[in-house]
Amino acid sequence: MIKLFYVPNACSLASHIVLEEIGAPYELAQVDFKTGAQLKPAYLAINPKAKVPALATDRGVLTETPAILAYLAQTHPDAKLAPLDDPFAFAKLQGFNDYISATVHVAYAHIFRGARWADSDAAIAEMAAKGPGVVAKHLELIEAEMFAAPWAMGDDYTVADAYLYVMTRWTARADIDLAALPKLADHKRRMEQRPAVQRALSQEGLA
Numbered sequence: 001m002i003k004l005f006y007v008p009n010a011c012s013l014a015s016h017i018v019l020e021e022i023g024a025p026y027e028l029a030q031v032d033f034k035t036g037a038q039l040k041p042a043y044l045a046i047n048p049k050a051k052v053p054a055l056a057t058d059r060g061v062l063t064e065t066p067a068i069l070a071y072l073a074q075t076h077p078d079a080k081l082a083p084l085d086d087p088f089a090f091a092k093l094q095g096f097n098d099y100i101s102a103t104v105h106v107a108y109a110h111i112f113r114g115a116r117w118a119d120s121d122a123a124i125a126e127m128a129a130k131g132p133g134v135v136a137k138h139l140e141l142i143e144a145e146m147f148a149a150p151w152a153m154g155d156d157y158t159v160a161d162a163y164l165y166v167m168t169r170w171t172a173r174a175d176i177d178l179a180a181l182p183k184l185a186d187h188k189r190r191m192e193q194r195p196a197v198q199r200a201l202s203q204e205g206l207a
Helices: 012-022 065-075 087-112 121-146 159-169 182-191 195-203
Strands: 002-006 026-030 054-057 060-063
Touching (some): 012 195, 054 065, 087 159, 159 182
Parallel strands (some): 002 026
C-alpha cells in the first residue's frame, strides 16, 4: 500500500487530495515539522531533502509534487486525472504544475521561510513584506494566461487543480486578496465543494 508523508496545509495537500480522488487505498504519515522530525534520521532515510511530500510505493519513494501527481494519474488511469493519451496536453499539464512548483511555491516560501535565504532579521522581514506582491503577480499570470476554465487545464478536472487549490488556499495566510482574481476565487470555491477535497481537509484537521 502506498503511504503519503505530509504536513497539514503544506503542498503535500495536493497529493492528499489526488489520493482521495483516485479512491485507491493508502496510508497517511504526518511529519511533525514543529519538533524537527523532518531532520531526524528516521525521516531523512525516507526523504533526504527533509521536505514533504514523500510517497512511498512498492518500487521506492517519490518526492516533488509534480512527480507524485503525475505518478498517481498514470498509475490510476481510470480516474481520468490527466490527458494520458495526448503527449502535448500532458506536457501542458506538467508545465502548469512545474510553474507552480518552481515559481509560485518558491515565492510563497520567501514569505513564510525567509531564513532559507537570509540571516538578518531585516532581510527576512523585507522578503516577507515584498513576497505577497510577487505571489500575486504569479497568480495574475495564471488567471490571465494559463487558466483554461472551467478547470485549470480546460473542461476536464486534473491533478493540476489540486495543486492550484493549495496555492489559492495559501492566499489568506499571505494576506493576498483573492477577490482580485475572480477565476481563481471561483475555482477555489468549487474545489472546496468536491467530496475528495473535503475528506482531505478533514483528515488534516483543516475543515
